Amino acid sequence: MEFGLSQEQVLLQDSITRYLKDQVPLDKVRAVAEDPGLDQSVWHGLTELGLAGLIIPEAHGGVGLGLLEAVVVGETLGYHVTPGPFLSTAVIAPSLLIAAGQTDRLADIAAGRYRVGVALSEAVGARLDAGMTVSDGRLTGKALFALDASADAYIVNGPNRQLYWVDAKDPGFTRALLTTIDKTRTLCELKLDQVDATLLTDDPAVLQAGLDAGRIVQASDSLGAAQCMLDQAVAYAGQREQFNRVIASFQAVKHLCAEMASQLEPCRALIWYGGHALSEGDGSARLTVCHAKAHLSEVAQFVARTSTEVHGGMGFTDLVGLHYWFKRIGANRQLLGSPEGLREEAARIQMLVA
Amino acid sequence: MDLTYGPEYNAFRAEVKAFVAANIDEQPKPGDGPRSPAVRAWQAKLIANGYHSRTIPEAYGGYGAEPDIIRSRIIAEEFSAAQMNTGFSGQGISMLTPVLLELGTEAQKQQFIRKTIHGELIWCQGYSEPGAGSDLASLTTKAELDGDEWVINGQKIWTSTAQISDWIFCLVRTEPEAPKHLGISFLLFEMNTPGIEVRPLVDMTGAANFNEVFFTDVRVPKDQIVGQRGQGWQVANAILGHERGSLAPPDAAMSRLNGVIRLMQQETIGGERAIDNPVFRDRLMRLQGRVMAMQYNDMRLLSARINKNQDTKLAGMVVKLIGTELRHEIECLGIDVLGEIGLSYGDNPYLRGNGSWQYQYMYFLGLIIGGGTSQIQKNIISERGLGMPKEPKLAASGA
Numbered sequence: 001m002e003f004g005l006s007q008e009q010v011l012l013q014d015s016i017t018r019y020l021k022d023q024v025p026l027d028k029v030r031a032v033a034e035d036p037g038l039d040q041s042v043w044h045g046l047t048e049l050g051l052a053g054l055i056i057p058e059a060h061g062g063v064g065l066g067l068l069e070a071v072v073v074g075e076t077l078g079y080h081v082t083p084g085p086f087l088s089t090a091v092i093a094p095s096l097l098i099a100a101g102q103t104d105r106l107a108d109i110a111a112g113r114y115r116v117g118v119a120l121s122e123a124v125g126a127r128l129d130a131g132m133t134v135s136d137g138r139l140t141g142k143a144l145f146a147l148d149a150s151a152d153a154y155i156v157n158g159p160n161r162q163l164y165w166v167d168a169k170d171p172g173f174t175r176a177l178l179t180t181i182d183k184t185r186t187l188c189e190l191k192l193d194q195v196d197a198t199l200l201t202d203d204p205a206v207l208q209a210g211l212d213a214g215r216i217v218q219a220s221d222s223l224g225a226a227q228c229m230l231d232q233a234v235a236y237a238g239q240r241e242q243f244n245r246v247i248a249s250f251q252a253v254k255h256l257c258a259e260m261a262s263q264l265e266p267c268r269a270l271i272w273y274g275g276h277a278l279s280e281g282d283g284s285a286r287l288t289v290c291h292a293k294a295h296l297s298e299v300a301q302f303v304a305r306t307s308t309e310v311h312g313g314m315g316f317t318d319l320v321g322l323h324y325w326f327k328r329i330g331a332n333r334q335l336l337g338s339p340e341g342l343r344e345e346a347a348r349i350q351m352l353v354a
Numbered sequence: 355m356d357l358t359y360g361p362e363y364n365a366f367r368a369e370v371k372a373f374v375a376a377n378i379d380e381q382p383k384p385g386d387g388p389r390s391p392a393v394r395a396w397q398a399k400l401i402a403n404g405y406h407s408r409t410i411p412e413a414y415g416g417y418g419a420e421p422d423i424i425r426s427r428i429i430a431e432e433f434s435a436a437q438m439n440t441g442f443s444g445q446g447i448s449m450l451t452p453v454l455l456e457l458g459t460e461a462q463k464q465q466f467i468r469k470t471i472h473g474e475l476i477w478c479q480g481y482s483e484p485g486a487g488s489d490l491a492s493l494t495t496k497a498e499l500d501g502d503e504w505v506i507n508g509q510k511i512w513t514s515t516a517q518i519s520d521w522i523f524c525l526v527r528t529e530p531e532a533p534k535h536l537g538i539s540f541l542l543f544e545m546n547t548p549g550i551e552v553r554p555l556v557d558m559t560g561a562a563n564f565n566e567v568f569f570t571d572v573r574v575p576k577d578q579i580v581g582q583r584g585q586g587w588q589v590a591n592a593i594l595g596h597e598r599g600s601l602a603p604p605d606a607a608m609s610r611l612n613g614v615i616r617l618m619q620q621e622t623i624g625g626e627r628a629i630d631n632p633v634f635r636d637r638l639m640r641l642q643g644r645v646m647a648m649q650y651n652d653m654r655l656l657s658a659r660i661n662k663n664q665d666t667k668l669a670g671m672v673v674k675l676i677g678t679e680l681r682h683e684i685e686c687l688g689i690d691v692l693g694e695i696g697l698s699y700g701d702n703p704y705l706r707g708n709g710s711w712q713y714q715y716m717y718f719l720g721l722i723i724g725g726g727t728s729q730i731q732k733n734i735i736s737e738r739g740l741g742m743p744k745e746p747k748l749a750a751s752g753a
Contacts, residue, residue: 001424002356003650003657004664068355234740249743251733257740258732262672269650269669270643276355291643298640343639344632352615352638354630 003269005072013072019049020080026321032083033183033324040150043084044112051086053110055213056094060106067213071275074217078224078332081324083184085115087217088147092118095213096155096163100201105165117151118214119143119190123161123207124337132158132192138172139164139197142189145335149177149186156190156197161204164197172196182331184324212286214336215293216274222300222332223267225325229307230260232322236311247310256306263299270295290346294339300329357653359424366425370432373403381439388442388476388518397441397473405429406441407471410451415468423659434605444515446470446477448600449593450523453540457581457589466521466542478545480510480524480567481590488730490525491534491587495569497526497541499576504528504541506549506572512724516552516565519545529584538586543574559716560700601725602677602718604648607684610714611645614638614688617706621691628691637687644680648673668739675731678721685715 005013024042032038046052055070056062070091077086089109093116097106108114121144122130132141143156156164166173172193180187200206234257237248247253274292277285304326308315315322333339347353359367377399382392400406401417408426410416419425433440451470454463469475486493495508506526516522521544529537545552549572554562581589618629618638628634651669658664688711689696698705699712722728736742 001359001657002661003653004355004661006355234742238742245746246743249745251729251745254736254740254742254745255729255732257742258675258735261668261735261740262675262732265668265672266647266651266676269654270647272355273650273653276357288646291639291646294640295643295647340636343636343643346639346642347635352629352635354627 003272005272009069009072012069013076016049016051016073016076017079019045020076020082024080024082026081026324029081029083029184029324030321036149036177036183036186039083039085039184039186040115042082043086043089043115046082046084046086047112052090052112053106054090055098056106056110057098060103061110062094062106063110066275066279067216068272068275068279070213070217071220071271074220075224075227075271078221078328079228081184081225081228081328085117085148085151085185087185087214087221088118088151089115091217092120092147092210092214093155096200096206096210099206099209100163100203102165102200114153115148115151117146117148117154117188118210119146119154119156120207120211120214120336121145121157123157124211125341132156132164134158134162134164134197137197137199138194139166139192140172140194142191144189145178145187146175146190147185147187147335149175149188154190155200155210156192157207158197158199160202161207162202163200163207165200166190166192166195166197170195180331181327184328185331208286211336212278212289215342216271216278216289218332218336219274219289219293219296220271222296222329223264223271225328225332226260226264226296226300226303229303229322229325229329230257230264232320232325233257233260233307233310236314236320240312253310256310260303260306264303267292267296267299287346287349290337290342290349293337294342294346297333297339297342301333304329359428363424363428367428367432370405370429373405374432374436374438378436378438388473393442394473396439397471400441401471405433407447407451410455410467410471414455414463415471423656427656442471442473444476445479445523446475446521449479450477452593453523453580453589456592462542462580475521476515476519478513478516478519478522478565478567480513480522482512483509484511488727491538493525493527493538495524495526496530497528497539497574499528500573502576504574504576504578506541506543506569506574508569510567510569511555511564513552513565513567514563516545516567517554517562521545522567523580525586525590528586532584535587536584538590539583540580540586540589541574542578542580543572547572547574549573557716557720559713559720563717563720601674601721602681604645604652604673604677607645607677607681608649610681610684611638611642613707614641614684614691617688618691621695621706623693634687634691637690641680641684641687644676645684648676648680668735671731671735671739674725675728675735678718679728682715682718682722685711685718689715 023045050063053062054065058064094109109116127144130142130144132139146154153167156166158164172195174191175188178187178189237253238246240247270292274288277288308322308326311322314320382396386392404417404419407416408419409421412418451467454467483493483495497504497506521542524541525538526541527537528539549570551568553566555564555566556562621628655666655670658666692706695704696711699709737744
């Protein structure tokens with residue numbers, strides 16, 4: 001019995017951490033925030049580490065690892081607020097394609113030749129008049145908050161939870177960047193007018209597999225981002241002096257840090273189990289994933305606020321850059337299902353909803 | 355991640371299951387007191403079969419097995435699943451016995467361990483005092499040597515089971531001139547010694563879960579000390595950490611949460627089941643997610659005891675803080691679901707769950723405070739877990 005990360009998983013985390021510290025420091029994040037197009041250079045580096053094909057089987061040119069490894073990577077990227085489309089291109093899209101048995105595009109994704117965005121918001125909770133209609137194999141309609149504004153193709157939720165593949169070069173395809181608080185990942189609005197679309201599946205279980213994978217990795221992203229905010233708070237409190245002593249020696253400050261740590265630390269085991277259970281096809285996986293994403297949304301939000309408070313006025317400024325983590329956590333909370341929606345889904349899975 | 359216990363444990367689990375099935379009807383009845391023959395016989399049977407005092411050497415009355423965390427876990431799982439009586443607990447077994455095994459003399463081990471684990475000696479713990487709670491090391495109950503006897507004067511408080519205990523293990527100040535952590539000794543003495551008075555301390559639940567214990571010229575043989583004079587603080591701390599996490603086990607919290615689910619399915623508000631109320635349902639699910647995190651955290655801690663290379667220092671430190679507060683909130687939801695019915699306590703025809711929702715709600719507030727308050731836990735987590743500095747000490751007045 002071993003409940004924890006294997007040596008290989010720890011090595012994976014360490015090697016990505018080293019790369020990000022070296023190649024994607026906060027200055028680089030700031031540069032991408034100014035010019036979203038620069039995220040491709042970051043992503044290119046990560047694809048060279050094999051992240052694009054992390055969960056794609058070796059037979060299709062990937063690394064062939066599981067969702068627990070994707071969770072480990074997600075946590076690391078969240079810790080460093082790394083820009084780019086890891087969640088959509090490397091986690092959700094391959095999960096959908098593998099579950100749908102549509103494997104011919106996997107090699108291009110694994111090789112980093114293709115960025116695949118996902119437009120699934122309408123499947124989770126459609127807002128305004130967003131939605132798609134289909135006729136003669138062509139999609140028409142609007143998708144809001146699609147992940148990745150620079151993708152080469154998108155997997156789009158169609159009527160009845162069908163999933164379609166559309167190419168961004170199609171003449172009927174237009175998109176507009178939707179600027180949000182989080183400048184490290186891009187969202188966009190897709191407008192499709194008679195776009196040539198390939199039906200990937202009409203099995204709703206495929207959509208579910210993609211959502212599950214995306215949710216657990218996004219929860220791990222929040223875990224990493226929150227852990228970094230806690231670490232920054234402890235470090236800042238240890239050097240900031242007021243009343244002739246470091247503020248880390250005041251119980252008022254120490255207790256805030258202890259509260260962050262005590263809420264955050266048990267999340268680690270919850271996230272690991274979620275990734276492991278999904279990989280193993282365990283029956284309890286979906287419930288764990290709903291709870292993991294909902295719970296991490298709450299805990300990370302608490303940490304985001306509290307860490308900022310520990311930093312005092314500096315936490316509120318752009319100088320320290322703490323807001324990149326604050327906003328990343330805020331975005332993770334709303335995407336792929338709000339905590340309220342996920343808790344209702346958890347109740348539904350247990351047949352507690354009439 | 356490998357969440358299986360391994361095939362070598364399958365036979366052991368089958369053995370435990372068979373024991374449970376064969377003996378479930380033999381276990382003591384709810385009304386049997388701690389000194390009844392039925393309870394004593396049950397305890398002896400559990401020890402003889404390795405289901406209690408499993409790793410305590412045979413020479414001291416235990417079963418004498420090698421420590422095996424997974425076997426212990428399997429026993430706990432199977433007994434819990436069948437709601438089988440797990441035998442005696444209490445501070446003599448959970449706290450004193452490990453201390454004696456580690457630091458007691460051979461004579462003390464022979465004298466106390468066998469009788470303690472068989473339930474023939476019931477112990478209470480004399481640590482806290484009215485003036486020494488969170489700052490336990492400032493305790494002032496003093497013991498002075500007079501010939502071959504210690505003479506003890508002072509007062510203890512929060513002493514659970516004092517009214518039924520045969521013996522007490524007690525922290526007393528023996529070196530008044532020494533720094534406070536170095537002037538304490540760990541003494542053992544009988545509760546029927548002249549000069550001891552026990553007064554029940556009724557708490558907010560209406561029950562007397564604790565006592566006050568007063569010592570007036572209590573004379574105790576000199577050799578009834580564990581460790582050396584002045585080492586009592588170190589002796590007590592060898593096991594204090596062990597108490598904290600066990601105050602709020604996550605599996606018990608999940609079992610209680612499942613009780614809230616059943617309650618919500620049964621109780622109606624204006625003709626609608628409580629579970630169909632989305633606000634209550636959201637509170638329920640939020641708690642379920644939090645308890646689930648603590649359950650997996652617990653598995654991680656179990657794993658770290660088996661695989662020594664895993665670092666779970668912080669994961670272990672947070673269990674008491676989070677576990678007790680979580681449990682308090684679970685009981686609170688049970689009460690809120692019941693509304694005015696939830697106010698019922700004692701003799702009331704609408705009482706639910708034998709009054710346990712209100713009782714546990716209050717009892718767990720007690721546990722948030724007891725065993726190291728939440729605020730003390732936060733000091734420990736921030737200082738020992740996160741490496742933050744201690745609050746600077748005030749200059750001693752008049753020094």
